[in-house]
Structure formats: structure tokens, C-alpha cells
Amino acid sequence: MPWKGISPFMVKYQAHVQDVWWQSWVKDGEIAGTTGQSKRMEAIRIRIRIRIRIVKK
Known part of the structure; x- marks a missing residue:
């Protein structure tokens, strides 16, 4: 298994919160x-990136 338990994807996200x-x-x-704080999450931005695995020979 080339990734050994690590996802090949990285998910980043950003919340827009009330006030x-x-x-x-x-x-x-x-x-x-x-x-x-009882604040609403009003929006979310999501980025999905693929991790690159470099194999040295």
C-alpha cells in the first residue's frame, strides 16, 4: 500500500461565521x-487537493 494509512487527498475549508x-x-x-458561542456558520469554502507522492529509486 503506497500511502500507508494517509489519504492521498488533503481537504481544506474555511468558515464564514455570524458577526x-x-x-x-x-x-x-x-x-x-x-x-x-451560539454563532451560525453562514458559509463554507472547501478546497480538495491531491497529495503527490514522490518515490526515489
């Missing part, structure tokens, strides 16, 4: 938005 605006980009399961 906060766009937050920083996060990736691969990190929290986007706020916690414990």
Missing part, C-alpha cells in the same frame, strides 16, 4: 467555526 466573518483555513478534520 465574525471569514476565519482562517483549517484542514483534515480540524474545527471550522466557533464552539460554545
